[in-house]
Amino acid sequence: MQVLVIGSGYVGLVAAACFAEAGHRILGVDVDAAKVATLSRGESPIFEPGLDELLARHLASGALRFTTDLKAGIADADAAFICVGTPQSEDGSADMKYVLAVAGQIGDAMALRAKDAKPLIVVDKSTVPVGTAARVHAEIAAHTDRAFEVVSNPEFLREGSAIGDFLEPDRVVVGCRSDHAEAVMKGLYQSFLDRSGGKWFRMDPPSAELTKYAANAMLALRISFINEIANLAECVGADVDHVKTAIGADHRIGPAFLNPGPGFGGSCFPKDLQALLKVGREQGHPLMTLAATVEANRHQKQVLLKKVKAHFGVQAGVPAPLKDRRFALWGLAFKANTDDIRESMALELIDGLVNLGAEVVVHDFAAMEAVKAKIGDKVRYAESPLAACEGADALLIATEWSEYREADLEAVAKALKARRIFDGRNLFRPEAMQAKGWTYHSLGRRAVEGK
Numbered sequence: 001m002q003v004l005v006i007g008s009g010y011v012g013l014v015a016a017a018c019f020a021e022a023g024h025r026i027l028g029v030d031v032d033a034a035k036v037a038t039l040s041r042g043e044s045p046i047f048e049p050g051l052d053e054l055l056a057r058h059l060a061s062g063a064l065r066f067t068t069d070l071k072a073g074i075a076d077a078d079a080a081f082i083c084v085g086t087p088q089s090e091d092g093s094a095d096m097k098y099v100l101a102v103a104g105q106i107g108d109a110m111a112l113r114a115k116d117a118k119p120l121i122v123v124d125k126s127t128v129p130v131g132t133a134a135r136v137h138a139e140i141a142a143h144t145d146r147a148f149e150v151v152s153n154p155e156f157l158r159e160g161s162a163i164g165d166f167l168e169p170d171r172v173v174v175g176c177r178s179d180h181a182e183a184v185m186k187g188l189y190q191s192f193l194d195r196s197g198g199k200w201f202r203m204d205p206p207s208a209e210l211t212k213y214a215a216n217a218m219l220a221l222r223i224s225f226i227n228e229i230a231n232l233a234e235c236v237g238a239d240v241d242h243v244k245t246a247i248g249a250d251h252r253i254g255p256a257f258l259n260p261g262p263g264f265g266g267s268c269f270p271k272d273l274q275a276l277l278k279v280g281r282e283q284g285h286p287l288m289t290l291a292a293t294v295e296a297n298r299h300q301k302q303v304l305l306k307k308v309k310a311h312f313g314v315q316a317g318v319p320a321p322l323k324d325r326r327f328a329l330w331g332l333a334f335k336a337n338t339d340d341i342r343e344s345m346a347l348e349l350i351d352g353l354v355n356l357g358a359e360v361v362v363h364d365f366a367a368m369e370a371v372k373a374k375i376g377d378k379v380r381y382a383e384s385p386l387a388a389c390e391g392a393d394a395l396l397i398a399t400e401w402s403e404y405r406e407a408d409l410e411a412v413a414k415a416l417k418a419r420r421i422f423d424g425r426n427l428f429r430p431e432a433m434q435a436k437g438w439t440y441h442s443l444g445r446r447a448v449e450g451k
Helices: 012-023 033-040 051-061 097-112 133-141 162-165 179-196 205-236 240-248 269-282 288-300 305-312 345-355 368-378 385-389 409-415 430-435
Strands: 002-005 025-029 063-069 079-082 120-124 148-152 173-175 200-204 326-330 361-362 395-399 421-424 437-442
Touching: 002 012, 012 051, 012 162, 033 063, 051 063, 051 162, 079 097, 079 179, 097 120, 097 133, 120 133, 120 179, 133 148, 133 437, 148 179, 148 205, 162 179, 162 200, 173 179, 173 205, 179 200, 179 269, 200 205, 205 240, 205 269, 205 288, 269 288, 305 345, 305 395, 305 421, 305 437, 326 345, 326 385, 345 361, 345 368, 345 385, 361 368, 385 409, 430 437
Parallel strands: 002 025, 002 079, 025 063, 079 120, 120 148, 173 200, 326 361, 326 395, 395 421, 421 437
Antiparallel strands: 148 173
16 A cells, blocks of 8 residues: 655654555655755664664565655555654644644645545554544545545554564554545554464444543552552562562452553653543543552652662761762663653652752663753763673663663672672562672662672
């Protein structure tokens, strides 16, 4: 099929590359000429495993091209995917100005299509509030008399594994009104579903829009729930690893998203929960469990700093109580296998330590440049995990990169002033750390003190 993918951010770029992989002819559209030039050279502006290889392969084959001209492929397109940003407004709602602007541009460009052409399928791929399909339809209709239909097709991609998620989906959700629209969408996705055995869900557009928000809300709720259980486990002398394993064995619950951590971040969960809360308020139906989830997550992002303050005896009212301390921080991205630092606990941890007078030396495998651009020289940047530890009073772990789990802890111990780790990702077992003389603080498990 001939497909326009409008917007070359995270979702648009992954979608364009993966549809090209399935054999479709893709024209990626972006208003940023510099980005288009970069992409046309096969250089991805985002870090996502496997994406560079797909870009290179399909730029070379001619299946994938990029342009700033939305009209370039509109005449022959079977579908046009809207993949532009929906940033959070001050009131928590999703800002729809970019989506609606693209809708208007599509409407203007529709004059290039033959009057007897099959309806263009315009696909809302951006995460959008319930009712957006109707708004997009009205905006396009105000600019054209050509046939089209608006479809809601929410994405369920995980940063760090988005290529696999797209190529082998566990489900595809399509909100549409006609059999023609469903046939076009199946033509785009069927090869992926054949590979994965995933499920196809056709529904009305509002249901599809709500499905996306509901899915992210449920996952966020599970994260906040297990974090609260972990915090309670420390208070009562329980081990959250035992608890999560046992409750996850219940087929009604399952083990996914039951790993304690420093709170959820990234581009989706925080923004989507606020947008869903806003919809609930507007409808006179406040979503109380989600409000509690957001509050629990806000608290969780401070847990590791509280452990550091307690260990080093930080007292309120004492100026710069950590001024003679240096801390190594492993991990800046909100999760492993991405360079995304949006809503990352690491940034809050840095602020807290620096405000207490501490020196912070950081390392991350992908997110160093993003942090430099955001906070500059507030911290020092190390070329390797081990270099970050040189002369530090303690090591703090904020991101679960597998390389950190596999680190040579004896070499780390020699670089640190003391065998002292505050682990926000539970990478190691307390009993094993205690046997090697470490002072080790983690989440939901007993703290151990070295010799």
